[in-house]
Amino acid sequence: xPSNGSSSGAAVxxxxxxxxxxxxxxxxxxxxxxxxxxxxxxxxxxxxGRLTDRTDLLGALLWVVLLFAAxxxxxxxxxxxxEGHTLTLLRLVASPTAIAxxxxxxxxxxxxxxxxxxxxxxxxxxxxxxxxxxxFLALLGLGSLALAGSATLIGAVISQTRGRGALFxxxxxxxxxxxxxxxxxGTRAQWAGGAIGAEVRxxxxxxxxxxxxxxxxxxxxxxx
Amino acid sequence: xxxRLLLFLWIAAWMVAAFYWAxxxxxxxxxxxxxxxxxxxxxxxxxxxxxxxxHSILYLRTRNLEHDHHAAAxxxxxxxxxxxxxxxxxxxxxxxxxxYWNWDPRETSIFFLLLVYAAYLALRSAIEQEERxxxxxxxxxxxxxxxxxxxxxxxxxxxxxxxxxxxxxxxxKLDMDPRIRIVFFxxxxxxxxxxxxxxxxxxxxxxxxxxxxxx
Numbered sequence: 039x040p041s042n043g044s045s046s047g048a049a050v051x052x053x054x055x056x057x058x059x060x061x062x063x064x065x066x067x068x069x070x071x072x073x074x075x076x077x078x079x080x081x082x083x084x085x086x087g088r089l090t091d092r093t094d095l096l097g098a099l100l101w102v103v104l105l106f107a108a109x110x111x112x113x114x115x116x117x118x119x120x121e122g123h124t125l126t127l128l129r130l131v132a133s134p135t136a137i138a139x140x141x142x143x144x145x146x147x148x149x150x151x152x153x154x155x156x157x158x159x160x161x162x163x164x165x166x167x168x169x170x171x172x173x174f175l176a177l178l179g180l181g182s183l184a185l186a187g188s189a190t191l192i193g194a195v196i197s198q199t200r201g202r203g204a205l206f207x208x209x210x211x212x213x214x215x216x217x218x219x220x221x222x223x224g225t226r227a228q229w230a231g232g233a234i235g236a237e238v239r240x241x242x243x244x245x246x247x248x249x250x251x252x253x254x255x256x257x258x259x260x261x262x
Numbered sequence: 263x264x265x266r267l268l269l270f271l272w273i274a275a276w277m278v279a280a281f282y283w284a285x286x287x288x289x290x291x292x293x294x295x296x297x298x299x300x301x302x303x304x305x306x307x308x309x310x311x312x313x314x315x316x317h318s319i320l321y322l323r324t325r326n327l328e329h330d331h332h333a334a335a336x337x338x339x340x341x342x343x344x345x346x347x348x349x350x351x352x353x354x355x356x357x358x359x360x361x362y363w364n365w366d367p368r369e370t371s372i373f374f375l376l377l378v379y380a381a382y383l384a385l386r387s388a389i390e391q392e393e394r395x396x397x398x399x400x401x402x403x404x405x406x407x408x409x410x411x412x413x414x415x416x417x418x419x420x421x422x423x424x425x426x427x428x429x430x431x432x433x434x435k436l437d438m439d440p441r442i443r444i445v446f447f448x449x450x451x452x453x454x455x456x457x458x459x460x461x462x463x464x465x466x467x468x469x470x471x472x473x474x475x476x477x
Contacts, residue, residue, distance in 0.1 A: 188405070191401070191405055192402070192405070195385070195398045195401055195402055196385075198389070198394065198398060199385065199388040199389050199398070200388045200389065200390070201388045205384060205385065205388055208380075208381055208384060209381045209384065209385050209402065211377060211381070212374060212377040212378045212381050212406060212409065213405060213406065213409050215374055215377070215409075215413070216409055216412040216413055219370075219413075240412070243412075244409070244412055247408045247412075248405070248408055248409075251404060251405055251407075251408045252405070254404075255322075255401050255404055255405065258322050258397060258400075258401055259401070261393075261394075261397065
């Protein structure tokens with residue numbers, strides 16, 4: 039078990055900076071993910087038109103678009119290392135936990151960028167009534183945290199298999215379904231003017247449980 | 263041999279008792295008997311998934327491939343019983359609630375279990391090297407273990423369900439006719455025995471396959 043590397047905050051920060059820098063150099067992953075999110079958004083919007091008075095559907099479709107964007111792009115962080123044959127070097131300089139945490143933070147930043155483009159576009163294209171921003175952003179943030187948390191660990195697992203990208207969506211979906219259920223019902227409730235306490239608690243508890251389990255499991259990711 | 267014969271006779275005898283000895287529940291009518299298959303199958307699904315996850319975690323701790331054999335076998339048998347529980351539940355829902363599938367929270371959570379098992383087996387089939395397959399699928403299983411309680415217990419508490427309480431609950435079961443209760447628990451024991459037998463068979467096959475690989 040390679041544990042000679044540092045797993046301190048500095049190492050995590052260095053991994054995050056390295057991820058952002060190498061992503062920024064090519065912007066291949068970001069461009070592909072943005073294009074994919076906008077494509078999904080366009081097909082949803084084109085297929086159903088404006089849904090101003092159907093806030094129940096608005097919440098559901100928003101999270102379907104975000105889920106697809108996450109499923110299509112978040113395995114990228116690890117698959118890129120394997121395909122570029124850079125993972126071995128990375129493992130020499132940092133502990134598995136530091137690598138995974140750095141990539142988790144990167145995935146969060148990545149999702150935030152995608153959402154910063156997709157969500158306003160979605161609200162405009164679908165003719166959505168203005169959401170309650172506090173509740174809406176809390177749901178968006180917690181939902182993204184849970185999505186990124188599950189995607190990071192599954193991405194690391196999937197990068198070591200034969201199918202790589204192809205398996206990722208199917209294998210991570212079961213872990214993302216609770217997020218989808220809670221986030222959709224919360225988003226729906228805030229548009230309807232209801233309380234979202236139960237959903238926020240569910241999302242927060244789920245994110246915390248995922249992160250805690252991930253921290254225990256990261257050490258087992260690589261051994262050969 | 264004797265054990266298998268006894269298991270067969272046990273299940274067969276209680277199946278007959280379900281038809282000729284136990285009374286029908288007024289609301290459920292003739293469909294009462296689905297109870298003796300549906301709930302034991304769901305019970306075995308949960309036991310198998312728990313067993314699979316327990317051995318996944320044990321594998322991560324001990325790196326003994328024996329645990330991986332157990333985890334994989336339990337997942338395979340679990341998916342079989344999960345299908346039985348889903349299909350029998352769906353037919354029962356058609357008879358009682360009027361539709362085969364309605365995303366009732368309980369339907370959601372059993373479908374979710376099916377997805378977890380299926381993804382677990384898909385993941386296993388995508389990794390060739392034995393040790394790596396055992397380790398990565400154990401990681402997945404442990405992570406899925408985190409999400410199962412959320413769908414099994416939390417979601418049905420938030421959303422309204424038509425389904426009676428899932429895990430054997432003393433309050434609900436107490437108003438059961440004693441004869442129904444006896445047949446029900448006997449079937450529960452029978453299904454659990456059936457599962458234990460299938461599990462031991464599957465593990466023995468996995469052991470032999472492992473030895474064949476090494477030879």
